[in-house]
Amino acid sequence: MPKQTAASHAISFENPTEECKYAKGLDDNSWGTPEACAGRQSSQPRLRVLHVIDRMCMGGTEIGIVKVIRGLGSEHFEHRICAIRGYDENFSRSQGYEGQVYLAGRPSSGFQFLVGRLARIMRDFSPDIVHSRNWGTIEAMLAARISAVPVAIHSEHGYEVNMLEGLPQRRRVFRRIAYAAAHVVFTVSEELRTFHARQAWLPTKRIRVLPNGVDTSRFALCRAERERTRRQLGFADGSLIIGAVGRLVPIKDHMTLLRAAELLISRGMSVHVLLVGSGPELARLEEFATASPRLSGRVVFAGAVHDVAASLNAMDIFVLPSLSEGMSNTLMEAMASSLPVIATRVGGNPELVKEERSGWLFEPCDEFGLAAILERLGRDSTLRQQVGQAARRRAVQHFSLERMIENYRNLYFELARQRGVLNTGRG
Secondary structure (H helix, E strand, O other), X not given: OOOOOOOOOOOOOOOOOOOOOOOOOOOOOOOOOHHHHHOOOOOOOOEEEEEEEOOEOOXXXXXXXXXXXXXXXXXXXXXXXXXXXXXXXXXXXXXXXXXXXXXXXXXXXXXXXXXHHHHHHHHHHOOOEEEEEOHHHOOHHHHHHHOOOOEEEEEEOOOOHHHOOOOOHHHHHHHHHHHHHOOEEEEOXXXXXXXXXXXXXXXXXXXXXXXXXXXXXXOOOOHHHHHHHHHHHOOOOOOEEEEEEOOOOHHHOHHHHHHHHHHHHHOOOOEEEEEEEOOOOHHHHHHHHHHOOOOOOOEEEEEOOOOHHHHHHOOOEEEEOOOOOOOOHHHHHHHHOOOOEEEEOOOOHHHHOOEXXXXXEEOOOOHHHHHHHHHHHHOOHHHHHHHHHHHHHHHHHHOEHHHHHHHHHHHHHHHHHHOOHHHOOOO
Protein backbone atom coordinates (compact mmCIF):
# COMPACT_ATOMS: atom_id res chain seq x y z
CA MET A 1 0.00 0.00 0.00
CA PRO A 2 1.55 3.31 -0.98
CA LYS A 3 2.16 5.67 1.89
CA GLN A 4 2.18 8.82 -0.22
CA THR A 5 1.44 9.85 -3.76
CA ALA A 6 2.30 13.06 -5.56
CA ALA A 7 -0.13 15.95 -5.88
CA SER A 8 -1.01 17.12 -9.37
CA HIS A 9 -3.31 20.06 -10.05
CA ALA A 10 -1.50 21.86 -12.87
CA ILE A 11 -2.10 25.59 -12.90
CA SER A 12 -2.81 27.00 -16.33
CA PHE A 13 -2.58 30.76 -16.68
CA GLU A 14 -3.82 30.44 -20.28
CA ASN A 15 -2.60 33.85 -21.43
CA PRO A 16 1.24 33.84 -21.06
CA THR A 17 3.14 32.42 -24.01
CA GLU A 18 5.59 29.57 -23.57
CA GLU A 19 8.47 31.93 -24.33
CA CYS A 20 7.54 34.28 -21.50
CA LYS A 21 9.98 33.96 -18.57
CA TYR A 22 9.43 34.97 -14.98
CA ALA A 23 12.00 36.01 -12.45
CA LYS A 24 13.46 33.56 -9.98
CA GLY A 25 14.30 36.48 -7.72
CA LEU A 26 14.64 40.23 -7.71
CA ASP A 27 18.28 40.13 -8.79
CA ASP A 28 17.49 38.05 -11.87
CA ASN A 29 17.40 39.95 -15.18
CA SER A 30 14.91 37.60 -16.83
CA TRP A 31 11.72 39.44 -15.92
CA GLY A 32 9.15 39.20 -18.70
CA THR A 33 7.66 42.46 -19.86
CA PRO A 34 3.88 42.87 -19.57
CA GLU A 35 3.61 43.09 -23.36
CA ALA A 36 5.58 39.87 -23.89
CA CYS A 37 3.68 37.98 -21.23
CA ALA A 38 0.18 39.09 -22.04
CA GLY A 39 -0.03 38.12 -25.68
CA ARG A 40 -2.57 40.92 -26.11
CA GLN A 41 -4.68 39.79 -29.00
CA SER A 42 -7.89 41.42 -27.82
CA SER A 43 -8.64 45.08 -28.41
CA GLN A 44 -10.48 45.11 -25.08
CA PRO A 45 -8.00 45.79 -22.29
CA ARG A 46 -7.91 43.19 -19.53
CA LEU A 47 -7.66 43.87 -15.83
CA ARG A 48 -4.22 42.90 -14.53
CA VAL A 49 -4.48 41.18 -11.15
CA LEU A 50 -1.47 40.42 -8.93
CA HIS A 51 -2.31 37.77 -6.33
CA VAL A 52 0.05 37.97 -3.36
CA ILE A 53 0.54 34.92 -1.12
CA ASP A 54 2.98 34.21 1.71
CA ARG A 55 4.13 30.84 0.32
CA MET A 56 2.87 28.72 -2.53
CA CYS A 57 2.37 25.20 -1.25
CA MET A 58 -0.47 22.72 -0.90
CA GLY A 59 -3.13 24.48 1.14
CA GLY A 60 -6.65 25.81 1.03
CA THR A 61 -5.74 29.43 0.36
CA GLU A 62 -3.33 28.50 -2.42
CA ILE A 63 -5.82 26.20 -4.12
CA GLY A 64 -8.37 28.99 -3.72
CA ILE A 65 -6.15 31.27 -5.81
CA VAL A 66 -5.99 28.59 -8.49
CA LYS A 67 -9.79 28.36 -8.51
CA VAL A 68 -10.11 32.13 -8.90
CA ILE A 69 -7.57 32.31 -11.74
CA ARG A 70 -9.18 29.45 -13.63
CA GLY A 71 -12.71 30.62 -12.95
CA LEU A 72 -12.18 34.22 -14.04
CA GLY A 73 -10.31 33.11 -17.15
CA SER A 74 -8.20 35.22 -19.48
CA GLU A 75 -10.75 37.08 -21.61
CA HIS A 76 -11.16 39.94 -19.17
CA PHE A 77 -8.32 39.29 -16.71
CA GLU A 78 -4.56 38.79 -16.74
CA HIS A 79 -3.21 37.10 -13.61
CA ARG A 80 0.16 36.80 -11.89
CA ILE A 81 1.15 35.34 -8.52
CA CYS A 82 3.69 36.85 -6.15
CA ALA A 83 5.04 34.63 -3.37
CA ILE A 84 6.48 36.50 -0.41
CA ARG A 85 8.64 33.73 1.05
CA GLY A 86 9.07 31.21 -1.73
CA TYR A 87 7.27 27.99 -2.48
CA ASP A 88 7.48 24.26 -2.05
CA GLU A 89 9.56 23.07 -5.01
CA ASN A 90 7.90 19.65 -5.21
CA PHE A 91 4.46 21.21 -5.10
CA SER A 92 5.54 23.83 -7.64
CA ARG A 93 6.85 21.19 -10.03
CA SER A 94 3.75 19.00 -9.71
CA GLN A 95 1.50 22.00 -10.27
CA GLY A 96 3.30 22.97 -13.47
CA TYR A 97 4.12 26.56 -12.52
CA GLU A 98 7.79 26.34 -11.54
CA GLY A 99 9.47 29.56 -12.69
CA GLN A 100 6.15 31.31 -13.24
CA VAL A 101 5.85 33.16 -9.93
CA TYR A 102 7.32 36.47 -8.80
CA LEU A 103 9.43 35.96 -5.66
CA ALA A 104 9.65 38.90 -3.29
CA GLY A 105 11.68 37.62 -0.35
CA ARG A 106 13.69 34.77 1.11
CA PRO A 107 12.31 31.36 2.15
CA SER A 108 12.50 32.27 5.84
CA SER A 109 9.86 32.63 8.52
CA GLY A 110 11.83 35.44 10.15
CA PHE A 111 11.00 39.13 9.86
CA GLN A 112 11.41 40.61 6.38
CA PHE A 113 10.22 44.10 5.55
CA LEU A 114 9.48 43.75 1.85
CA VAL A 115 7.49 46.86 0.97
CA GLY A 116 10.26 48.12 -1.34
CA ARG A 117 10.66 44.82 -3.15
CA LEU A 118 6.92 44.40 -3.56
CA ALA A 119 6.72 47.92 -4.98
CA ARG A 120 9.37 47.00 -7.56
CA ILE A 121 7.36 43.94 -8.62
CA MET A 122 4.24 46.06 -8.93
CA ARG A 123 6.02 48.62 -11.05
CA ASP A 124 7.30 45.80 -13.27
CA PHE A 125 3.91 44.13 -13.80
CA SER A 126 1.83 47.33 -13.52
CA PRO A 127 -1.28 45.66 -12.06
CA ASP A 128 -4.70 47.26 -11.94
CA ILE A 129 -5.54 45.21 -8.85
CA VAL A 130 -3.32 43.87 -6.08
CA HIS A 131 -5.00 41.22 -3.95
CA SER A 132 -3.05 40.07 -0.89
CA ARG A 133 -4.13 37.24 1.39
CA ASN A 134 -3.54 36.73 5.13
CA TRP A 135 -1.01 38.22 7.54
CA GLY A 136 2.13 37.11 5.70
CA THR A 137 1.37 39.40 2.75
CA ILE A 138 -0.15 42.40 4.46
CA GLU A 139 2.69 44.81 3.57
CA ALA A 140 1.55 44.47 -0.04
CA MET A 141 -1.19 47.00 0.79
CA LEU A 142 1.44 49.63 1.61
CA ALA A 143 3.46 48.73 -1.48
CA ALA A 144 0.33 49.06 -3.63
CA ARG A 145 -0.29 52.57 -2.36
CA ILE A 146 3.36 53.55 -2.84
CA SER A 147 3.22 52.17 -6.40
CA ALA A 148 -0.08 53.95 -7.14
CA VAL A 149 -1.87 50.69 -7.92
CA PRO A 150 -5.49 51.67 -8.63
CA VAL A 151 -7.13 48.92 -6.53
CA ALA A 152 -5.76 47.32 -3.36
CA ILE A 153 -7.63 44.37 -1.78
CA HIS A 154 -6.70 42.35 1.28
CA SER A 155 -8.49 39.21 2.44
CA GLU A 156 -8.27 36.94 5.48
CA HIS A 157 -8.85 33.22 4.91
CA GLY A 158 -8.18 31.48 8.20
CA TYR A 159 -6.31 31.21 11.45
CA GLU A 160 -2.86 30.30 12.66
CA VAL A 161 -2.29 28.64 16.03
CA ASN A 162 -0.76 31.80 17.51
CA MET A 163 -3.88 33.80 16.61
CA LEU A 164 -6.28 31.84 18.80
CA GLU A 165 -5.68 33.91 21.93
CA GLY A 166 -5.78 37.20 20.06
CA LEU A 167 -3.12 39.12 18.18
CA PRO A 168 -0.03 40.85 19.62
CA GLN A 169 -0.38 44.60 19.89
CA ARG A 170 2.11 45.30 17.09
CA ARG A 171 0.18 43.05 14.70
CA ARG A 172 -3.06 44.76 15.60
CA VAL A 173 -1.55 48.19 14.92
CA PHE A 174 0.02 47.12 11.62
CA ARG A 175 -3.19 45.42 10.52
CA ARG A 176 -5.11 48.62 11.24
CA ILE A 177 -2.66 50.59 9.10
CA ALA A 178 -2.74 48.05 6.26
CA TYR A 179 -6.53 47.74 6.34
CA ALA A 180 -6.75 51.52 6.07
CA ALA A 181 -4.51 51.37 2.99
CA ALA A 182 -6.76 48.77 1.32
CA HIS A 183 -9.75 49.84 -0.73
CA VAL A 184 -11.57 46.69 0.41
CA VAL A 185 -10.89 44.13 3.14
CA PHE A 186 -12.87 40.90 3.18
CA THR A 187 -12.94 37.59 5.03
CA VAL A 188 -14.35 34.21 4.01
CA SER A 189 -16.71 33.88 6.98
CA GLU A 190 -18.80 36.04 9.30
CA GLU A 191 -16.85 34.75 12.29
CA LEU A 192 -13.53 35.80 10.76
CA ARG A 193 -14.97 39.23 9.96
CA THR A 194 -15.97 39.74 13.59
CA PHE A 195 -12.56 38.58 14.82
CA HIS A 196 -10.48 40.81 12.52
CA ALA A 197 -12.72 43.84 12.94
CA ARG A 198 -12.29 43.57 16.70
CA GLN A 199 -8.54 43.00 16.49
CA ALA A 200 -8.03 46.00 14.16
CA TRP A 201 -10.42 48.28 16.12
CA LEU A 202 -12.75 48.59 13.13
CA PRO A 203 -16.54 48.41 12.73
CA THR A 204 -17.59 45.12 11.17
CA LYS A 205 -19.23 46.98 8.27
CA ARG A 206 -15.72 48.02 7.16
CA ILE A 207 -15.03 44.36 6.26
CA ARG A 208 -16.95 42.35 3.68
CA VAL A 209 -17.59 38.59 3.53
CA LEU A 210 -16.98 36.50 0.38
CA PRO A 211 -17.45 32.80 1.18
CA ASN A 212 -15.34 30.11 -0.42
CA GLY A 213 -16.86 27.84 -3.05
CA VAL A 214 -16.57 24.22 -4.13
CA ASP A 215 -16.70 22.63 -7.57
CA THR A 216 -19.85 20.58 -7.07
CA SER A 217 -19.47 18.81 -10.41
CA ARG A 218 -15.99 17.51 -9.55
CA PHE A 219 -16.81 16.75 -5.92
CA ALA A 220 -19.80 14.44 -6.09
CA LEU A 221 -20.71 10.91 -5.10
CA CYS A 222 -19.38 8.29 -7.53
CA ARG A 223 -19.94 4.70 -6.47
CA ALA A 224 -17.56 3.24 -9.05
CA GLU A 225 -14.82 5.58 -7.81
CA ARG A 226 -15.66 4.62 -4.24
CA GLU A 227 -15.20 0.91 -4.84
CA ARG A 228 -12.02 1.37 -6.88
CA THR A 229 -10.35 3.67 -4.33
CA ARG A 230 -11.28 1.48 -1.38
CA ARG A 231 -9.73 -1.53 -3.12
CA GLN A 232 -6.56 0.43 -3.89
CA LEU A 233 -6.24 1.49 -0.25
CA GLY A 234 -6.77 -2.07 0.96
CA PHE A 235 -10.02 -1.54 2.85
CA ALA A 236 -12.13 -4.66 3.38
CA ASP A 237 -15.77 -4.70 2.28
CA GLY A 238 -18.08 -3.60 5.06
CA SER A 239 -15.49 -1.54 6.91
CA LEU A 240 -16.55 1.84 8.24
CA ILE A 241 -14.10 4.39 6.82
CA ILE A 242 -13.75 7.63 8.78
CA GLY A 243 -11.62 10.19 7.00
CA ALA A 244 -10.07 13.62 7.11
CA VAL A 245 -8.34 15.75 4.48
CA GLY A 246 -5.87 18.50 5.28
CA ARG A 247 -2.35 19.44 6.20
CA LEU A 248 -0.94 17.37 9.05
CA VAL A 249 -0.20 20.35 11.29
CA PRO A 250 -1.00 20.98 14.98
CA ILE A 251 -3.95 23.32 14.35
CA LYS A 252 -5.77 20.53 12.46
CA ASP A 253 -5.61 18.27 15.56
CA HIS A 254 -5.86 14.89 13.82
CA MET A 255 -4.88 13.27 17.12
CA THR A 256 -8.40 13.82 18.47
CA LEU A 257 -9.79 11.86 15.53
CA LEU A 258 -7.40 8.96 16.18
CA ARG A 259 -8.35 8.87 19.86
CA ALA A 260 -12.06 8.87 18.98
CA ALA A 261 -11.46 5.97 16.58
CA GLU A 262 -9.76 4.05 19.41
CA LEU A 263 -12.90 4.47 21.49
CA LEU A 264 -15.10 3.13 18.71
CA ILE A 265 -12.91 0.07 18.17
CA SER A 266 -12.98 -0.61 21.91
CA ARG A 267 -16.79 -0.72 21.59
CA GLY A 268 -16.59 -3.44 18.95
CA MET A 269 -16.95 -1.36 15.79
CA SER A 270 -15.02 -2.28 12.64
CA VAL A 271 -13.47 1.12 11.98
CA HIS A 272 -10.64 2.28 9.71
CA VAL A 273 -9.22 5.79 9.46
CA LEU A 274 -8.06 7.47 6.25
CA LEU A 275 -5.91 10.60 6.65
CA VAL A 276 -5.23 12.49 3.41
CA GLY A 277 -2.47 15.09 3.50
CA SER A 278 1.12 15.58 4.55
CA GLY A 279 2.92 17.78 7.02
CA PRO A 280 5.14 17.98 10.10
CA GLU A 281 2.72 16.02 12.33
CA LEU A 282 2.96 12.89 10.16
CA ALA A 283 5.67 11.12 12.20
CA ARG A 284 3.91 11.75 15.53
CA LEU A 285 0.56 10.53 14.21
CA GLU A 286 2.12 7.44 12.64
CA GLU A 287 3.92 6.61 15.87
CA PHE A 288 0.67 6.92 17.85
CA ALA A 289 -1.27 4.73 15.40
CA THR A 290 1.43 2.07 15.32
CA ALA A 291 1.80 1.95 19.12
CA SER A 292 -1.95 1.65 19.71
CA PRO A 293 -3.11 -1.99 19.88
CA ARG A 294 -6.54 -0.93 18.65
CA LEU A 295 -5.40 1.33 15.80
CA SER A 296 -2.47 -0.71 14.52
CA GLY A 297 -3.16 -1.67 10.90
CA ARG A 298 -6.34 0.39 10.82
CA VAL A 299 -4.99 3.82 9.84
CA VAL A 300 -3.95 4.72 6.28
CA PHE A 301 -1.80 7.79 5.75
CA ALA A 302 -2.41 8.52 2.08
CA GLY A 303 -0.18 11.60 1.82
CA ALA A 304 -0.85 14.50 -0.55
CA VAL A 305 -2.91 12.64 -3.12
CA HIS A 306 -3.49 13.31 -6.79
CA ASP A 307 -7.27 13.13 -6.57
CA VAL A 308 -8.92 14.37 -3.37
CA ALA A 309 -12.37 13.72 -4.83
CA ALA A 310 -11.59 9.99 -5.15
CA SER A 311 -10.32 9.86 -1.55
CA LEU A 312 -13.51 11.49 -0.30
CA ASN A 313 -15.56 8.93 -2.21
CA ALA A 314 -13.77 6.18 -0.30
CA MET A 315 -15.03 7.54 3.03
CA ASP A 316 -18.26 6.88 4.93
CA ILE A 317 -17.92 9.84 7.33
CA PHE A 318 -15.80 12.98 7.11
CA VAL A 319 -14.32 14.61 10.22
CA LEU A 320 -12.74 18.06 10.55
CA PRO A 321 -11.21 18.16 14.07
CA SER A 322 -9.42 21.52 13.70
CA LEU A 323 -8.75 23.78 16.66
CA SER A 324 -9.66 26.71 14.42
CA GLU A 325 -10.83 27.31 10.85
CA GLY A 326 -11.67 30.13 8.50
CA MET A 327 -14.01 28.56 5.95
CA SER A 328 -12.78 25.06 5.23
CA ASN A 329 -12.51 24.07 1.57
CA THR A 330 -12.20 20.40 2.48
CA LEU A 331 -15.36 20.55 4.58
CA MET A 332 -17.27 21.96 1.60
CA GLU A 333 -15.74 19.32 -0.68
CA ALA A 334 -16.87 16.56 1.69
CA MET A 335 -20.39 18.00 1.82
CA ALA A 336 -20.52 18.20 -1.98
CA SER A 337 -19.42 14.55 -2.06
CA SER A 338 -22.59 13.58 -0.12
CA LEU A 339 -20.69 12.70 3.04
CA PRO A 340 -22.12 13.22 6.52
CA VAL A 341 -19.69 15.68 8.11
CA ILE A 342 -18.61 16.23 11.71
CA ALA A 343 -16.64 19.38 12.47
CA THR A 344 -15.47 21.33 15.47
CA ARG A 345 -17.63 24.25 16.58
CA VAL A 346 -15.05 26.87 15.57
CA GLY A 347 -14.51 29.56 12.95
CA GLY A 348 -16.71 29.31 9.88
CA ASN A 349 -17.71 25.67 10.47
CA PRO A 350 -21.13 26.54 12.00
CA GLU A 351 -21.83 28.69 8.93
CA LEU A 352 -21.34 25.63 6.73
CA VAL A 353 -22.86 22.85 8.84
CA LYS A 354 -26.46 22.99 9.97
CA GLU A 355 -26.43 20.75 13.01
CA GLU A 356 -28.58 17.61 12.95
CA ARG A 357 -29.44 18.38 9.31
CA SER A 358 -26.29 18.45 7.14
CA GLY A 359 -23.85 17.34 9.85
CA TRP A 360 -22.79 17.71 13.45
CA LEU A 361 -20.52 19.98 15.48
CA PHE A 362 -18.43 19.13 18.53
CA GLU A 363 -16.07 20.98 20.84
CA PRO A 364 -12.34 21.03 19.97
CA CYS A 365 -10.23 18.26 21.56
CA ASP A 366 -13.34 16.37 22.75
CA GLU A 367 -12.70 12.83 21.55
CA PHE A 368 -15.59 11.52 23.66
CA GLY A 369 -18.11 13.88 22.07
CA LEU A 370 -16.73 13.05 18.62
CA ALA A 371 -16.86 9.32 19.33
CA ALA A 372 -20.52 9.55 20.40
CA ILE A 373 -21.52 11.19 17.10
CA LEU A 374 -19.38 8.76 15.10
CA GLU A 375 -20.94 5.77 16.86
CA ARG A 376 -24.45 7.01 16.13
CA LEU A 377 -23.64 7.50 12.46
CA GLY A 378 -21.55 4.36 12.22
CA ARG A 379 -24.39 2.14 13.38
CA ASP A 380 -27.04 3.75 11.15
CA SER A 381 -26.33 3.63 7.41
CA THR A 382 -29.71 5.19 6.59
CA LEU A 383 -28.91 8.21 8.73
CA ARG A 384 -25.51 8.54 7.02
CA GLN A 385 -27.19 8.57 3.63
CA GLN A 386 -29.86 11.09 4.62
CA VAL A 387 -27.42 13.53 6.22
CA GLY A 388 -24.97 13.15 3.33
CA GLN A 389 -27.67 14.02 0.81
CA ALA A 390 -28.65 17.08 2.86
CA ALA A 391 -25.01 18.16 2.99
CA ARG A 392 -24.77 17.88 -0.80
CA ARG A 393 -27.89 20.01 -1.28
CA ARG A 394 -26.54 22.71 1.03
CA ALA A 395 -23.19 22.82 -0.78
CA VAL A 396 -24.87 23.13 -4.19
CA GLN A 397 -27.36 25.78 -3.11
CA HIS A 398 -25.12 28.03 -1.02
CA PHE A 399 -21.42 27.32 -1.61
CA SER A 400 -20.91 26.55 -5.28
CA LEU A 401 -17.72 27.49 -7.09
CA GLU A 402 -19.77 29.41 -9.64
CA ARG A 403 -21.16 31.67 -6.92
CA MET A 404 -17.68 32.28 -5.48
CA ILE A 405 -16.21 33.17 -8.89
CA GLU A 406 -19.10 35.51 -9.59
CA ASN A 407 -18.48 37.24 -6.24
CA TYR A 408 -14.82 37.78 -7.12
CA ARG A 409 -15.65 38.98 -10.63
CA ASN A 410 -18.20 41.47 -9.30
CA LEU A 411 -15.79 42.74 -6.65
CA TYR A 412 -12.92 43.26 -9.10
CA PHE A 413 -15.12 45.01 -11.66
CA GLU A 414 -16.88 47.11 -9.01
CA LEU A 415 -13.61 48.47 -7.64
CA ALA A 416 -12.08 48.91 -11.10
CA ARG A 417 -15.04 51.07 -12.12
CA GLN A 418 -14.92 53.07 -8.90
CA ARG A 419 -11.21 53.75 -9.34
CA GLY A 420 -11.60 54.67 -13.03
CA VAL A 421 -9.58 51.77 -14.37
CA LEU A 422 -12.24 50.61 -16.84
CA ASN A 423 -12.72 54.14 -18.15
CA THR A 424 -9.13 54.59 -19.34
CA GLY A 425 -7.49 52.80 -22.24
CA ARG A 426 -4.20 51.01 -21.96
CA GLY A 427 -1.77 50.59 -24.82
